[in-house]
Amino acid sequence: MLLLAIDSATPVAGVALWGDGRILREEYSDYKQTHSRDLMPMVDRILRSCEVDIKEISVLGVTIGPGSFTGLRIGLATVKGLAMAANLPVVGISTLEMMAHNFAHNSALVCPLLDARKNEVYTAFFDVHSSYPRRLSKDLFCSPSEFVEIVKEQRIELNYEKVILLGNGYTPYSEYFQNELGEEYALAPAHLMYPRAGALASLAVERAIKEEFDDVRTIKPVYVRLSEAEYQLGKEA
Amino acid sequence: MVYLSQQEVLILGIETSCDETSAAIVRDGRDILSNVIHSQISIHQPFGGVVPEVASRKHIENIPWVVDQAFTDAGLTYEDIHAVAVTNRPGLIGALLVGLSYAKGFAYALKLPLIGVNHLQGHIYANILEHGDIPFPAVCLVVSGGHTSLLLMENQSQYQLLGGTLDDAAGEAFDKVARFLGLGYPGGPAIEKAARTGEAGHVRLPRVFLDRPDYNFSFSGLKTAAMNMWIKLQRQGDKRVDNMAAEFQLALVEVLVEKTLRAARAYEVSSILLAGGVAANSLLRSLMENRAEDEGKKVYYPPIELCTDNAAMIAGRAYEDFCQGIYAGLDLNAQAHLPSI
Ligand SMILES: [Zn+2]
Numbered sequence: 207m208l209l210l211a212i213d214s215a216t217p218v219a220g221v222a223l224w225g226d227g228r229i230l231r232e233e234y235s236d237y238k239q240t241h242s243r244d245l246m247p248m249v250d251r252i253l254r255s256c257e258v259d260i261k262e263i264s265v266l267g268v269t270i271g272p273g274s275f276t277g278l279r280i281g282l283a284t285v286k287g288l289a290m291a292a293n294l295p296v297v298g299i300s301t302l303e304m305m306a307h308n309f310a311h312n313s314a315l316v317c318p319l320l321d322a323r324k325n326e327v328y329t330a331f332f333d334v335h336s337s338y339p340r341r342l343s344k345d346l347f348c349s350p351s352e353f354v355e356i357v358k359e360q361r362i363e364l365n366y367e368k369v370i371l372l373g374n375g376y377t378p379y380s381e382y383f384q385n386e387l388g389e390e391y392a393l394a395p396a397h398l399m400y401p402r403a404g405a406l407a408s409l410a411v412e413r414a415i416k417e418e419f420d421d422v423r424t425i426k427p428v429y430v431r432l433s434e435a436e437y438q439l440g441k442e443a
Numbered sequence: 444m445v446y447l448s449q450q451e452v453l454i455l456g457i458e459t460s461c462d463e464t465s466a467a468i469v470r471d472g473r474d475i476l477s478n479v480i481h482s483q484i485s486i487h488q489p490f491g492g493v494v495p496e497v498a499s500r501k502h503i504e505n506i507p508w509v510v511d512q513a514f515t516d517a518g519l520t521y522e523d524i525h526a527v528a529v530t531n532r533p534g535l536i537g538a539l540l541v542g543l544s545y546a547k548g549f550a551y552a553l554k555l556p557l558i559g560v561n562h563l564q565g566h567i568y569a570n571i572l573e574h575g576d577i578p579f580p581a582v583c584l585v586v587s588g589g590h591t592s593l594l595l596m597e598n599q600s601q602y603q604l605l606g607g608t609l610d611d612a613a614g615e616a617f618d619k620v621a622r623f624l625g626l627g628y629p630g631g632p633a634i635e636k637a638a639r640t641g642e643a644g645h646v647r648l649p650r651v652f653l654d655r656p657d658y659n660f661s662f663s664g665l666k667t668a669a670m671n672m673w674i675k676l677q678r679q680g681d682k683r684v685d686n687m688a689a690e691f692q693l694a695l696v697e698v699l700v701e702k703t704l705r706a707a708r709a710y711e712v713s714s715i716l717l718a719g720g721v722a723a724n725s726l727l728r729s730l731m732e733n734r735a736e737d738e739g740k741k742v743y744y745p746p747i748e749l750c751t752d753n754a755a756m757i758a759g760r761a762y763e764d765f766c767q768g769i770y771a772g773l774d775l776n777a778q779a780h781l782p783s784i
Contacts, residue, residue, distance in 0.1 A: 242540050246547045246773040260552050275496060276537050279503050280544045286507055287548025291521055423507035433496035439489060 208258060209265045209414060211407035212249065214241040214281035215273030215301040216320060216374055220403030221248045223256055224411055229404045230256050236400060241280045249284075260292050265419075267410025269401065270298035271428035272320055272328040272345055278427040286422055295419040297410040300428065305373055306332035306339040307405040308398040315342075315366035317357060319375030322347050327375035328430055329353060331360055338412055345430050350379040354386045361390065368392060372399050452765060453524045455513065455549075456758025457506070459542030460534025460562045461588070462486075462493045464505040466513035467754035468524065472762025475572060477516035478755040479509050480748070484629060491622050499537035506545050513754070521553055528761030530754075531559035531771075532778035533589070539777035547773060556770040558761040561781070563590060564600075565756035566718040569745035571599060572759045577743055578714050582707045584699060586727075587719030588614030588629075593658045593703060595710055600763060605706055606658025613695060614721045616662035620691055623670050624684050631721055634688045638726075641685025643693040646672055650698050658706055665694055696727045700734055707740055717744035720751055 209224040217239045222232040233248045253260060268285040271278050282298075289296045305318035312334050320328040326349055331342040342364065348356065361369050369387075372394035376383060383391070393399075413419075432440070451470055458465040467478040483501050487493050514520060529546035531539060543559075550557040563585055570577060583594040583602070591608035611619070614631055621630030626637050648668050651661050669691045676687065707715055715735055721727065722744050732742045749756060764770070 240776065242544065243774045243776040245544070246551060250551070250773055275499070276540060279499060279537070279541050283503055283506070283541045283544035284548040286503075287545040287550075288552045289548075290507060290510070291549045291552035423511075424504075426504060427500075429500070433494060433500065435490055435494040435497060 207264045207411065207414065208262060209267055209407055209411050210249070210252070210263050211267035211403045211410055212245070212281055212285055213269040213304070213401050213403050213406050214245050214277045215269040215271060216277060216401055217274070218400045219245055219248065220401060220406070221245070221252050222403035222407045223252050223258065224407040229407060232402070232404045234402065241277055245280060245284055260288065263292065263294055265297060265410065265414040266294050267297045267299060267406050269301045269304055269406060270425065271301055272322070272347075272430045273301045275427070275429060278429070282425065282427055289422040295414070296422045296425060297413045297418065298420045298425050299406055299409050299413070300345070301401060302328065302330045302345060303332070303339050303341070304406045304409060305401055306334055307409055308372065308394065308402060309334050309370055310337055310339070311335065312370065314368035314370045314392070315361055315364060316370045316372070319353070319371060319373040321375045321378060322431065325349055327353055329375065331364075338409065345428065347430050350382055354383070357387070370394060374400065452526070452762060453519065454526045454528050454558075454758040454761050454765060455510075455524045456560075456754035456761065457510070457527065457529040457542045457546045458562070458565070458752055458754040458757045459502045459506065459538050460530045461538060461752055462498045463752040464502050464509050465752060465754035466506070466510045467758050468513055468517040468519060469572070469755055469758035469762070472759050473572065473575065475755045476519070477513045478748070478753055479512045479516060480751065480753050481505050481509050488628050491628050492618060493535070495535045495537055498535060499541055502538055502541040506541060510549075524553070524555065526550075526556045526558055526761065526765050527553075528558040528560050528758050530562045530565065530757050531775055532561055533781045534562055534779065536777055536779040539779070543775065543777050547775065551773065556765065557773070557775060558764050558769070559771040559775045560757045560760050562757075563592070565760045567716065568760040569718060569749040569756040570716050570743050572755060573745045573749060574743050577716065580710065580712045581714035581716050582703060582710065582712050583716040583718060584703045585718045586613045586699060586721040588612055588618065590719060591660050591662070593706055595706065595712075596716070606660070606702070608660040608662060610661050610663035611666060613660070613662055613699065614719075616666045616695060617721070619666055620669050624673060624687060626684070626688065631724055634692050635724055635726065637685050637688035638692045639685070641683065641687070641689035643686075643689040645683070645686040646676065646690050648672065648690050648694040650694055653698050653701055658702055660698060660702065662695065665691070692726055696724065696730055699727060700730045703731065704734055704738065707735070708738070713740045715740055715742045717742065723747045723750040
C-alpha cells in the first residue's frame with residue numbers, strides 16, 4: 207500500500223508518503239504559511255522524489271478538523287480533486303487524534319489544543335496506551351480557564367498521573383497554563399508539539415487496512431463551531 | 444506553443460468566487476457542452492446578503508456533485524478534457540480557495556494544464572460565448588455586485604480602464620437599498636420586480652456624477668438619498684415602495700447608460716458590451732439598446748444565465764490562454780482584490 211497523507215488544518219502544512227511499513231518521505235512547514243500556494247507543490251515534490259505517480263497511490267489520508275476553517279477546506283478540497291480524478295479512496299482523520307498520536311504508547315492523558323481564536327481552544331482527551339489513540343471525549347471548544355477546570359477534573363476522575371499538552375492552542379496562553387497547572391502537566395517538545403503528516407499517515411493506514419474509507423464526495427470538514435453569522439442568526443431567532 | 448487547430452479542445456471550468464458553485468465544459472472556447480450552476484441564494488437570504496464563511500462551507504459540499512453533473516450533462520468522462528480552468532481572482536478569498544484547491548488536485552491527478560482565470564474577464568467573455576465574433580473596438584460596462592467598471596476594449600483580450608465606481612458597486616447599491624426597502628435579497632431582481640408596478644418620477648433622486656465629464660461612478664450618495672427619501676415618504680404616509688424602487692432603478696441605470704454612451708461616442712466605437720450580474724437588469728438592457736440604436740451603435744449582452752456567475756464563461760475565457768500555452772503552476776494562489784481589472 208502507498209498512502210499519501212495531506213494536512214493543512216493548522217498553521218502547519220504537512221505531506222507524507224507511507225509505503226512498505228514506513229514513512230518514505232515527509233515535508234513539514236510552519237513558516238510563513240500560505241497553504242493555498244504551497245500545498246500542491248509539496249505533494250508534487252514528495253511524489254517526484256519517491257518516483258511515485260499519483261495514479262500509483264492506493265489511499266489518500268487527510269485531516270478533517272477541527273482547525274482553521276480555510277486551512278481545512280484547502281486540504282480537503284485538494285484531496286477531493288485528487289481523489290475524484292485519480293479514483294482513490296479517502297480516509298479522513300480528526301486533527302486532534304492525529305496530534306494525540308504523536309505520543310502513542312504513553313501512559314499519560316494526552317490533550318491536544320488548537321487555537322480557535324476569540325479566546326477559545328479546541329480540545330479533546332485521549333488515552334494513548336495502544337497504537338491508536340482512544341478518544342475519551344468529543345471535540346470541545348472552550349476558554350482557557352474552562353479548559354484548566356476540565357483538565358484538572360478529568361485527570362483525577364480518569365486516574366492519570368501525567369497529562370501531556372500540545373498544539374498551537376497552548377502557545378497564546380502558555381503563561382496562564384503554567385501558572386494554573388502543576389507539575390503533573392508536561393508540554394510536548396518542539397518536534398511533537400504540532401501536527402505531523404507522518405502521524406496522520408500512520409493512523410490513515412490503520413483505517414485503510416480495515417477498509418474504513420470515507421465517501422470522497424460527501425466528506426466534510428469538522429468545524430465544531432458554527433460560522434459567526436450563523437451563530438448571530440441563531441441568537442436572534 | 445500553438446495547439447493543433449484541427450483537434451477540438453475541451454476545457455473544464457470551475458467557478459466558486461462568490462455564492463454560486465459552478466462547473467462547465469466548453470469546446471473550443473465557443474460551444475457550451477454543460478454549465479451546471481448551483482445557487483446558494485436561499486441559504487444566504489436569511490442573512491440579507493452573502494456570508495463568506497457560509498458560502499465557503501457550501502462550496503466544498505457542492506463542488507463534487509456539481510463537477511460530476513457537468514461531465515454527465517456533457518456526456519463526457521474525465522479523460523476527455525484537455526485542461527482545467529478555475530476562477531482565482533477577484534472574489535471572496537475563502538470561496539475562491541475551495542474551487543482553486545479542488546481544481547489544482549483535479550488537474551494534477553489527470554496531468555492536465557491548469558489555467559487561472561480573472562472572474563471579470565470571464566464575465567466579459569460571456570458575450571463572446573453568446574454572440575461569437577463581436578466587432579472591436581468596443582466599450583464594455585462590467586457591472587455586478589462587486590464591480591462597476593467601464594472599459595475600452597481593443598479586442599477580446601486587450602483593454603484599458605476608462606473609469607469605475609469610487610464607492611459602492613451598482614449591484615451592492617441594489618442590494619443595500621432593496622434591503623432597506625424591505626424587498627429582500629438579492630436586491631437587483633427584487634427592485635426590478637417591485638418597480639414593475641411603480642412609476643419613476645413621483646419622487647426624484649439625483650443622477651450622481653452625470654454632470655462630470657469623467658467615466659467614474661458613485662452610488663453611495665444615491666443609496667443614501669434613496670434611504671432618506673423613503674424615510675421621509677413613510678413619515679408622510681406614502682407607502683408606494685414600487686414608485687420608490689422604480690425611481691431608484693432609473694436613477695442608477697440612467698447614469699450607467701449615459702456614461703457608457705458618452706465613452707462610446709468619445710472613442711468612436713460602435714459596439715457596446717454589457718457584462719456581469721447587473722447586465723441581467725432588463726431596464727439597463729432596454730434603455731441601453733434604445734439609446735444606442737439612435738446613434739447607430741449595437742449593444743451586446745449575454746443571456747440571463749450567462750450574466751450570473753457561471754463556469755462556462757471561465758472555461759471559455761481560458762481557451763485563448765490554452766492555445767497560447769499560458770498555464771498556471773501548482774503554486775497558483777487566489778486573490779481577493781485586483782489592482783485594476
Ligand atoms: Zn461575478
